[in-house]
Amino acid sequence: xxxxxxxxxxxxxxxxxxxxxxxxxxxxxxxxxxxxxxxxxxxxxxxxxxxxxxxxxxxxxxxxxxxxxxxxxxxxxxxxxxxxxxxxxxxxxxxxxxxxxxxxxxxxxxxxxxxxxxxxxxxxxxxxxxxxxxxxxxxxxxxxxxxxxxxxxxxxxxxxxxxxxxxxxxxxxxxxxxxxxxxxxxxxxxxxxxxxxxxxxxxxxxxxxxxxxxxxxxxxxxxxxxxxxxxxxxxxxxxxxxxxxxxxxxxxxxxxxxxxxxxxxxxxxxxxxxxxxxxxxxxxxxxxxxxxxxxxxxxxxxxxxxxxxxxxxxxxxxxxxxxxxx
Amino acid sequence: xxxxxxxxxxxxxxxxxxxxxxxxxxxxxxxxxxxxxxxxxxxxxxxxxxxxxxxxxxxxxxxxxxxxxxxxxxxxxxxxxxxxxxxxxxxxxxxxxxxxxxxxxxxxxxxxxxxxxxxxxxxxxxxxxxxxxxxxxxxxxxxxxxxxxxxxxxxxxxxxxxxxxxxxxxxxxxxxxxxxxxxxxxxxxxxxxxxxxxxxxxxxxxxxxxxxxxxxxxxxxxxxxxxxxxxxxxxxxxxxxxxxxxxxxxxxxxxxxxxxxxxxxxxxxxxxxxxxxxxxxxxxxxxxxxxxxxxxxxxxxxxxxxxxxxxxxxxxxxxxxxxxxxxxxxxxxxxxxxxxxxxxxxxxxxxxxxxxxxxxxxxxxxxxxxxxxxxxxxxxxxxxxxxxxxxxxxxxxxxxxxxxxxxxxxxxxxxxxxxxxxxxxxxxxxxxxxxxxxxxxxxxxxxxxxxxxxxxxxxxxxxxxxxxxxxxxxxxxxxxxxxxxxxxxxxxxxxxxxxxxxxxxxxxxxxxxxxxxxxxxxxxxxxxxx
Numbered sequence: 135x136x137x138x139x140x141x142x143x144x145x146x147x148x149x150x151x152x153x154x155x156x157x158x159x160x161x162x163x164x165x166x167x168x169x170x171x172x173x174x175x176x177x178x179x180x181x182x183x184x185x186x187x188x189x190x191x192x193x194x195x196x197x198x199x200x201x202x203x204x205x206x207x208x209x210x211x212x213x214x215x216x217x218x219x220x221x222x223x224x225x226x227x228x229x230x231x232x233x234x235x236x237x238x239x240x241x242x243x244x245x246x247x248x249x250x251x252x253x254x255x256x257x258x259x260x261x262x263x264x265x266x267x268x269x270x271x272x273x274x275x276x277x278x279x280x281x282x283x284x285x286x287x288x289x290x291x292x293x294x295x296x297x298x299x300x301x302x303x304x305x306x307x308x309x310x311x312x313x314x315x316x317x318x319x320x321x322x323x324x325x326x327x328x329x330x331x332x333x334x335x336x337x338x339x340x341x342x343x344x345x346x347x348x349x350x351x352x353x354x355x356x357x358x359x360x361x362x363x364x365x366x367x368x369x370x371x372x373x374x375x376x377x378x379x380x381x382x383x384x385x386x387x388x389x390x391x392x393x394x395x396x397x398x399x400x401x402x403x404x405x406x407x408x409x410x411x412x413x414x415x416x417x418x419x420x421x422x423x424x425x426x427x428x429x430x431x432x433x434x435x436x437x438x439x440x441x442x443x444x445x446x447x448x449x450x451x452x453x454x455x456x457x458x459x460x
Numbered sequence: 461x462x463x464x465x466x467x468x469x470x471x472x473x474x475x476x477x478x479x480x481x482x483x484x485x486x487x488x489x490x491x492x493x494x495x496x497x498x499x500x501x502x503x504x505x506x507x508x509x510x511x512x513x514x515x516x517x518x519x520x521x522x523x524x525x526x527x528x529x530x531x532x533x534x535x536x537x538x539x540x541x542x543x544x545x546x547x548x549x550x551x552x553x554x555x556x557x558x559x560x561x562x563x564x565x566x567x568x569x570x571x572x573x574x575x576x577x578x579x580x581x582x583x584x585x586x587x588x589x590x591x592x593x594x595x596x597x598x599x600x601x602x603x604x605x606x607x608x609x610x611x612x613x614x615x616x617x618x619x620x621x622x623x624x625x626x627x628x629x630x631x632x633x634x635x636x637x638x639x640x641x642x643x644x645x646x647x648x649x650x651x652x653x654x655x656x657x658x659x660x661x662x663x664x665x666x667x668x669x670x671x672x673x674x675x676x677x678x679x680x681x682x683x684x685x686x687x688x689x690x691x692x693x694x695x696x697x698x699x700x701x702x703x704x705x706x707x708x709x710x711x712x713x714x715x716x717x718x719x720x721x722x723x724x725x726x727x728x729x730x731x732x733x734x735x736x737x738x739x740x741x742x743x744x745x746x747x748x749x750x751x752x753x754x755x756x757x758x759x760x761x762x763x764x765x766x767x768x769x770x771x772x773x774x775x776x777x778x779x780x781x782x783x784x785x786x787x788x789x790x791x792x793x794x795x796x797x798x799x800x801x802x803x804x805x806x807x808x809x810x811x812x813x814x815x816x817x818x819x820x821x822x823x824x825x826x827x828x829x830x831x832x833x834x835x836x837x838x839x840x841x842x843x844x845x846x847x848x849x850x851x852x853x854x855x856x857x858x859x860x861x862x863x864x865x866x867x868x869x870x871x872x873x874x875x876x877x878x879x880x881x882x883x884x885x886x887x888x889x890x891x892x893x894x895x896x897x898x899x900x901x902x903x904x905x906x907x908x909x910x911x912x913x914x915x916x917x918x919x920x921x922x923x924x925x926x927x928x929x930x931x932x933x934x935x936x937x938x939x940x941x942x943x944x945x946x947x948x949x950x951x952x953x954x955x956x957x958x959x960x961x962x963x964x965x966x967x968x969x970x971x972x973x974x975x976x977x978x979x980x981x982x983x984x985x986x987x988x989x990x
Contacts, residue, residue, distance in 0.1 A: 167524075171669060257669070258670045259670035260669065260670070263670060264670075284679055286679075286681070290684075309673070310673070312675065314676075314677040314678065314679045315677070316682065387695065417699070418698060419695055420703075423700075437670075
C-alpha cells in the first residue's frame with residue numbers, strides 16, 4: 135500500500151473518479167494547467183484533457199454558479215475555491231441556489247456539486263488565505279460540510295462526497311497537506327459523511343477536534359495522560375455538518391467531561407454548538423463544565439502574529455488539567 | 461535546444477486551437493515531420509518540425525488555445541543548451557543541495573552525496589557502516605560514521621527508504637561530492653527522466669502562498685472499525701448542583717442509590733447517604749471546605765490582603781480544627797528542683813555558649829514521654845483507619861515571629877542532650893524570626909510544644925499541628941503558695957496544657973502522658989535516667 139500525504143490522497147481520489155465517472159469535471163482557479171496552487175490537481179489536465187480539467191477566471195460566484203447548472207443537468211462538478219477567504223463572493227450562489235435546489239423543487243432536482251476548499255491557518259498566509267469556515271457553512275441547511283484530518287480519511291470522504299446526491303463542501307486542512315504520510319489503499323473506498331471517528335478511547339475526558347487541530351490535541355493528550363495518570367477520549371469530528379451527535383454524546387456519558395478545541399473564532403463558533411449539544415443530551419453526566427478552547431474573535435492575524443491565534447499543545451494540556459481537577 | 465514558437469501562418473491569424481498532437485514528448489522527429497494540427501478561424505494547419513531531434517516538451521495540450529509567439533514544442537536538436545529559463549527554475553531541487561535525483565531503471569532513487577560537513581573538510585574515511593544494502597532506514601537514522609581530520613561525524617539519512625547501494629566500503633576514503641548511499645524512498649516521486657524530475661520537484665516544494673510544512677512522518681494507519689464502547693463503570697446521573705453537594709460531603713456520588721427519574725441521584729439521596737455513613741462511622745475525612753460567610757465591609761473599615769504566611773497559618777488552623785476532635789487537659793507542676801538545677805547549670809552552659817532555658821528541659825521531658833507513649837508521636841489516617849507510628853522524634857516548637865506563628869522542628873530530638881536541645885531551639889527560632897527557615901525545618905514534625913508563658917499566660921487550649929496528634933502548651937512560671945506536707949510554702953509553679961486528637965488518644969491517656977511529663981519536670985534528675 136502506498137503511503138501518501140493528504141494532498142496526494144486528494145489527487146489520487148480525483149484521478150480515480152475522473153477515470154471512473156465520465157460525468158466528473160474538475161475546475162477552478164489555476165486548477166488546470168498549474169495543477170492547483172497546492173498541486174491537488176497536478177497532472178490531471180494532462181491526463182484527462184482541458185474539457186474535463188480546466189482553469190476558470192477569478193470569479194468564484196461563476197465557478198459555483200456554473201457548477202450548479204452542470205449538476206442540475208447531470209454532471210458531477212468537483213470544483214475548487216482556491217482559498218477559504220475566497221468563498222465569500224460565491225456565498226450567494228451557495229446559500230440561495232446550491233443548498234436550496236432540492237427543497238425548492240420539492241425533491242425533484244438536486245445539485246450534487248463538490249466544492250473543495252483549502253481551509254484554516256497556520257501557513258503564514260495573507261489576508262483571506264487562512265480563515266475558518268465552519269460556522270459560515272455549517273449554518274446552511276441543505277449542504278454537508280466535511281473536513282478530514284488524515285490522508286486515509288481524505289480519500290474516503292472525498293469519494294463519498296463525489297458519490298453524494300447533494301452538495302458537499304470539502305474543507306481541506308491546508309496546514310497538514312504535506313505534514314505526514316499514511317497508508318492509503320489504491321482501490322476506491324468510502325467513509326460515510328456524518329460519522330465522527332473515535333481516534334482513541336479514554337475514561338476521564340472527551341476532546342473533540344477536527345482537521346489540522348488534531349495534531350496539537352493528540353500531542354497534548356499523549357503528554358497529559360502520562361503526567362496526570364488519566365485517559366482521554368479523542369474524537370475527530372470529520373463532518374462539520376451534519377454533526378454526529380451520537381458519538382459525542384455517548385462518549386461524554388462515559389467520561390463526564392467535554393472539551394472542544396478549534397481554531398475558528400469563539401463567538402457563535404462550532405464549539406458553542408457542540409457544548410449546547412452536550413448540555414442538552416448529557417447534562418446529567420457532566421462532572422465539569424463543557425468547555426471550548428478557540429481562536430480569538432478577530433480576523434486571523436498575518437504571519438508574524440499568527441501563532442498567537444493558533445491553539446497550541448500547552449494550552450490544551452492546561453485546559454485538560456483544569457477540567458479533570460475541577 | 462530548439463524552441464519552436466507558433467508563428468503567424470498567414471492572413472493575420474493570431475491564435476489557434478490545438479486539435480491533435482501527432483507526436484508526444486520523448487519522440488524522435490525529423491525535420492518536416494508533422495508535429496501537431498492546429499485549428500484556426502480560417503484553416504486547420506499541420507505544423508511541420510523545423511529541425512530534427514527529440515521532443516523535449518510540448519507547449520500546449522489538446523483543446524487549449526495557442527497564441528502567436530507561444531511555444532509549440534521544445535526540440536532537443538543535439539546542439540546542447542538548456543530548456544528555457546523558467547523551466548530550469550522549476551527543476552531546482554527543493555531538497556538539500558547535496559542531494560540529487562537520479563533514475564536507475566524504474567527504481568526511484570535518492571543520491572545522497574558526501575557534503576562539506578563544516579570547517580573546510582574535504583574528505584573523510586568510512587569508519588563504520590550502520591546500515592547495509594537492502595536495509596530500511598528512516599529519515600534521520602545514522603547511516604555511517606565518517607572519520608575526518610577534525611571529528612568523527614555520524615551522517616543521518618536525508619530521507620526514509622531502502623538502501624539501494626552504499627558508495628564506499630569501510631576503510632575507504634570519501635571525498636565531498638561522492639555518493640554516500642543511493643536510497644529508494646518508495647514514494648515514486650522521482651521517476652525516470654528529466655520531465656518527471658521537474659514534476660517531482662514541483663510537488664514537493666509546492667507552496668505558492670505562505671509556508672507549508674513538508675514531512676514524511678508516518679501517520680498511523682487507519683480503518684473504519686473503532687466505535688465508542690458502552691460505559692464500563694456505573695456512572696451516576698446527577699445535576700452539577702448534586703455533584704457539588706456530594707463533593708462537599710465527601711461522598712462518592714457513584715455509590716449513592718438514586719431516587720429520581722431514571723435513577724437520577726437527587727440532593728436528598730446524597731444527604732441521606734452521607735448521614736447513614738456517619739452513623740455507621742465509616743465516613744471519610746471530609747475535605748475541608750469553608751462555608752461562605754457574608755463578611756460585612758460596611759462602616760469605617762480598612763480592608764487589607766493578608767501575607768502568604770498568614771494564609772498558611774489560617775489554612776493550617778482551619779484544617780486542624782475542622783478535622784481533629786481535640787480535647788484539652790490542664791495541670792500544674794512545682795518545679796523548685798528544676799529551678800535550682802537550672803541556676804546551678806547556667807554558668808556551665810554559658811561557658812559553652814548555650815543559653816539554658818526552661819524550654820530545653822520541657823523538651824527533654826516531652827521527648828522521654830513520647831518514647832514511652834508512642835501514640836503521641838503518631839498520625840492518624842482516617843480514610844484507611846490506620847495509625848502511623850513514627851520511629852523518629854522531630855520535636856516542633858512554636859515561634860512568635862513578627863510575621864506570625866512559625867513552627868520549626870528539631871530533627872531526631874531524642875538523640876540530643878539538654879544543652880544541644882537548648883542550642884538548636886535558639887538557632888531554629890532565630891532563623892524563623894529572620895524568615896530564614898529552610899523548608900525542611902518546618903516539615904515533618906511529630907509533636908509540638910508551644911510556650912505561651914513567654915507572653916505571661918498560664919493556660920491555653922493550643923491547636924494541634926495537623927497531622928500530629930498532640931501539642932503541649934507551656935505557661936508562665938510563677939511563685940505560688942503550694943502545700944508541702946501540711947504546710948503552705950512558696951513554690952515555683954509551671955502550668956501545662958495538653959491538647960490531643962481524641963480520635964486515637966483518650967483523655968485518660970493524655971492524663972497519664974501529662975503526669976509523666978510533670979514527674980520528670982518535678983524531679984529533673986530522673987531525666988538522666990529516662
